[in-house]
Amino acid sequence: MAKNGVFSRLRRLDRAEGVDDFSTCNDSHEVHVLAVDDSLVDRKVIERLLKITSCKVTAVDSGRRALQFLGLDEEEKSVGFDGLKVDLIITDYCMPGMTGYELLKKIKGSSTFREIPVVIMSSENILTRIDRCLEEGAEDFIVKPVKLSDVKRLKSCMFGGNRIQKQDKGLNKRKLQDNSGVPLSPTLDDDDDVSSSPSPPSISSPSLPRSFSSLPSSPSSPTPPDSPTRLLKTSDEEE
C-alpha cells in the first residue's frame, strides 16, 4: 500500500500551488475510496462528495459486500480485484447485519488490509462509541450529515502530503498516542474564514482522539453543544 511517489508529488503540489486540486497530480493514481452505507441517500451523497474531491469511489451497501470487494469474505472469494487498490474505507457505523465497528475490526484484523485507513461516520456522536472506534484503529470519526469540508479535510490530512509515512507495517499503530495524523499546515478548507492563521494542531493527549477536527465548524450548521468537535476545539469558534 506504499504510496511514496504519490505523497511526495502531492507535497510539492501543495507547496507550489496551495491548491487542493488533486486531479492535477501527474501520477495517474487517484485515491480510491470504498464507501460503505446501507442508506441509499447517504451513499449517493458520499459518492458525490468523494468524486468532487477527485477520488475514485466504490460504494457498497453493507459490511459484508465491503469484505467481498476486498476479498476478505470467508464465504465468497472475490475474483482477484488486485487492479483497484483501496486507499481508504469510509463506513457508516449503524448498519444492519455487520456494523461499521465490526467491519473495522475485520479490516484491522487482516494482515493484508489492516494498513488501509478506516473512517467511521455516524449520526450519533456518542463519545464512548467514538473512543471505541479510534481504539480499534479507526483513522477518524465523522459526525453525520457529512459535509464537503469534512471530506476535503480528510483527503488533505491523509493524502495531502502532511501524513508522516509509516515505515513499520508490522504493527498496528493506530493507538491514541500516535500523532502521525497531525496536520502540519493549514488545511485547504474553503469554508474557513481564518485563512491567515494555521489551524491548531490536533490534541496530542493520549486520552483524546487525534486529527479529530481542529477546524472551526462551518457557519451554516453549528455543531451541537455536546458534539466531539466542539469538545475538542482548542480555539474559539470564529462565528
Place this chain on the structure above:
Amino acid sequence: MEVDQLQRNFLEYTNLLFREGFLDGQFSQLQLLQDESNPDFVFEVVSLFFEDSERLLNDLTIALDQQNVDFKKIDAHVHQLKGSSSSIGAQRVKNTCIAFRDVCLEQNAEGCLRCLQQVKQEYLLVKTKLEALLRVRVPHLFSLEQQIVAAGGAIPMLNDFC
C-alpha cells in the same frame, strides 16, 4: 420572465424555506455538489429521499397497526428516516423523527401513532415545497428551477447559507 427575475424568485423561495425551518444548511451542502457535470444532483438525491421516505412511512404504518407493536423495529425505521432527512437538510422532518424516537423509547403506541401522523405531515409539506423548487411532475406546470433552466439561466445559491 427574465432569467434574473427567475433566479431571484428561486433564491427568495429557497430563503423562505430556510427561514421557516423546512431546510437547513445541509441542503446548501447538496447544492454545492451540483454543477454543469452533475446538473440534476440535488433533484436526484431529493428523489431518492422521497422514495426512501415513502417506503419507511409505509413500513411504519404497518408496524404500528400490529397487535403487538415491535418498538425496536419502529425505532429502526425512524432512525433511518431521521438519517436520510438529515442528509438532505429536511430539518423539520428530522426534528419530528427525533421526537418520535423519544416516544418510541417510552413504548407508547398511541404516542407513536401521533408522531407518525406528524412525520407524514412534515414529509408531505417538504415534498411539496421541494417539488415547487426543483421539479414538478404535473405537465405544463414548471418549478422555479425548471423555469430558470428553460430560460437558459444558471441555478443560483444563497451565499449566506454556504
